[in-house]
Amino acid sequence: MEETIAAISTASGQGAISIIRVSGKDAIKIVNSIFKGKNIEKVKSHTIHYGFIVNNQEEIDEVLVTVMHSPKTFTKEDIVEINCHGGIATTNKILEILLEKGARLAEPGEFTKRAFLNGRISLLEAESVGDLIEAKSEAQRRMALNGMSGRLTNIIRNIRNEILDIIANIEVNIDYPEYDDAPNVTPQLLKDKTIKIEKDLQLLLDNSKIGKMIKSGIDIALVGRPNVGKSSILNALLNEEKAIVTDICGTTRDLIEAKMNLNGILFNLIDTAGIRESEDIVEKIGVNKSKQVIETADLVILVLNNNEELTSEDQDLLKMIQEKTHLIFINKTDLETKLKLSINENVIKGNTKDLNGLEKLKKKIMELYHFDKLKEKDLTYLSNIRQINLVKESIKSIEQIHIDLKKEIPVDMLEIHLRNAFDNLGILIGEKYEDELIDKLFKNFCLGK
């Protein structure tokens, strides 16, 4: 067994409990030395124990420790997991004490690396594990699982085969120049065939954006003038989903963000309702803030008041959202209609007293991203930067063909780009060895996963 490593396994700042994972030959001994409770060096494997983490007799936190003996653990080494309460400070303190007692801080992805090196998981699995651990919603979890099952592999393998077909045809032309058995891959033919491949790859990339959204959640901004009912819409949406509203610290402290889980898809609702409404400058600040939020959001929902005529601020906001993916929610339909709006597209009407309108809104959101049609099998998107970059590289190779065709570079030479694309897609599905792959791969994992 290797030297003992430790790290915080849960994402920082989230959740009521944090887990610190310790793995290696002294894992149990080290934790035992700071644990007040049972002697965990003598307990059975795969058992949980209640007690306190102490530092020079001072109780740091009330914890549960899980003791797992080699080899039936994630890393195949002895592992202790400490479930502690409290926020970042306490968790960090415990980690600090562990390091003082002889554990080493784990490098990014080192647990997974050990799991891989000790033969616990395969390379492709290693990559997906990080995603799985990070998964916050059901769709994320499914996507991570799919990464493991190799649906993505199949799609890429098909594209790769198409590339191989062209390469093979070019090769036949070269090796059997006098035979007319195979069509001659002319510059024009090469162009036509590679355009299709480029499209397929581009589609994969576009889909991966949705994949990315699923992974990090879709940012929805609720904008609108004060008093159009943004907050009540937010609360109505959230009440039903029983999500927790939290203040976001930092520069956007005036914004309220909440997480909403719709049919397994995670949405981050950002509401400008928290902007303080101080007399004169309120509308100005409101519009400025809205601008920022609109820029960064994936989807903007503009709320208008059915009971008021369209104001110039409304007009400004309508202009601002034009370029973005957006929905318009006309609120307060229970009151008299004074609003006149010439736009019909992506417009939903409703109010917070009767939930019909809100249901329509939710449905519309799902439709907008085709999430309504999203099934498990569709969740085969490129989900991390390494994968996305390899596809981007492949697209670049194909683009280079189109550039160099204009420079009259012979087809047999342009084949090198096809080979590059072929190789890169091969690396993506683990069918070619690249020296630095392993190191790069594990560096891409977040600490302690």
Place this chain on the structure above:
Amino acid sequence: MKYDCIVVGGGHAGCEAAHISAFLGKKTLLITMNKKNIADMPCNPSIGGTAKGVIVRDIDALGGLMGKVADESHFQMKMLNSKKGPAVQSLRCQADKTTYPKNMLKRLENTTNLTIQEGLVENLIAEENKIKGIVLANNEKIKCDALILTTGTYLKSNILRGAVSTEGGPHGEGRSNHLSDNLKRLGFTIQRLKTGTPPRIKADSIDFSKCSIEEGDKKYYTFSHDDKPKYKIEEQQKCYLIYTNQETHQIILNNLEKSSMYGGYVTGIGPRYCPSIEDKIVRFKDKERHQLFLEPESMFYDEWYIQGFSTSMPEDVQEKMVHSLSGLENAIITKYAYAIEYDAIDPLQLKPSLETKVIENLFTAGQINGTSGYEEAAGQGLIAGINAVRKLNNQEPFILKRNESYIGVLIDDLVTKGTKEPYRMLTSRAEYRLLLRHDNADLRLRGYAHELGTITDEMYQNYLNRVQKIEELNNFLDTTKLELTNDVKAKFQEQNFNLPLNKMSLKELLKRPEITFEFLDTLLNIPFEEDIKEVVSIAIKYDGYIKKTNKEIEKMLKLEEKQIPKDINYQKIKNLASEARVKLEQIRPISIGQAARISGVNPSDISILAIYLKKEYGKND
């Protein structure tokens, strides 16, 4: 009697091996069944071809004979793929089957230290897994320190036509009945391979008026770097093109079961790239016709070769097939086509030096290693010869890398991946083919040859001269700026080329796709030979591509540098997949790079291996 080195078999591999061993000063014996059949060409009457032509150039650069003998023995020369990129151009000549062997024999007989003896080798003498000598069919024993087997298709060979199977090799020669069994006894894995050859027909029975003409090039070429052309273009011979037709196909389909292949009389595995005509018709049902080339075999007898018509049909069916062809209605078959099956060793039992892993100082080259083709054989023969000598001198083996020569690709493929069918070199097998060109063989390899001592001083000087001229031309192009005179402007306009905005150097101009030396020559005098201009032009025009290839090579070489210790115990490495463990144990790659090319060894196995090496053998490699 004792020799430093014995070469068994006088084919293309044997000739190169014996010559280079003797040239390097070793007392060498070439033993062959029939001296008249030395450097025999039992199949196609040509040397070179795509990729193969570059092998011939490489052989020549390294001091081998094939290019020089081909230059003095052909009656048609052609640059294949001349309309494609420079990386895939390759020479092919129609070699005279009478003069080629004669000229080769002459050169061998004039080689100091080389003895040629007739005899049939049936056994080897090995002591403690080290080669000591050979035993002939007449029980004569000859001792040696190193032995090179280049037995071609003569190990337990059977010639097949339909259901008729005859023991023996090509040209009515006998076969070695016991050598492959004895190799097996010594620990070699023997596989059975198959190849074939088409019928030959009498020249004056062909109606050439029904065939279309295939001529040689109107430009002079040589394989050898040290030769001036020894032929006249106007004396070059024509080849002809004809096609199969529906009648031919019907005859074949009606008689399919009579062929040795489809009748189940063949046990050997044939090559996919060189299928018999019955294979082509069965596999490509929709194709209405197949091309056939009629090629003269020699200027000294009137037999023609029907390229593309190899078959294992019985003789009476062959008659019908040939007579169904337009132009060959009345053709007289002088030699019927046949399939031949023979024993070969598993090349995974070879080191990259072509020494066998089983018996020390025993080397093998050519078809015995599972390859096909005269050029592939000659290339291996040369390397086996060089390395046999180096082994005797206690020197490190000479191993060409994949980025240095097609021969390097060939041998690396053989000893790393093995082969289940006769292996033919293809341009697609060379990932760095942009560097493995026809025009730069000497630049790639003559430096090595000089160090190895395989070329004469004069040959080395030829190379140095060319290097110097290339440098001079590069300087000339850098320093010469094109004056935009009215005459020059007119020439640009004439071609519809964009006029340069200011005085550009010739090198800058050549970077444009449309500007060639051919065009520049119409503007000013550039006093350099065409071959020099070719090399320089390629380097300028494809600079980006060459750099890209070089980058990839750098990556590859890094992996090649990571040597795997000879004493590594794969059983001790935990977590290797069991298939990988078996393959690594069997092939025992010399580097991480080679290990990564083994099929069945996956990236994760390579990582585990690399980490193990780091742990066990220090952090620096």
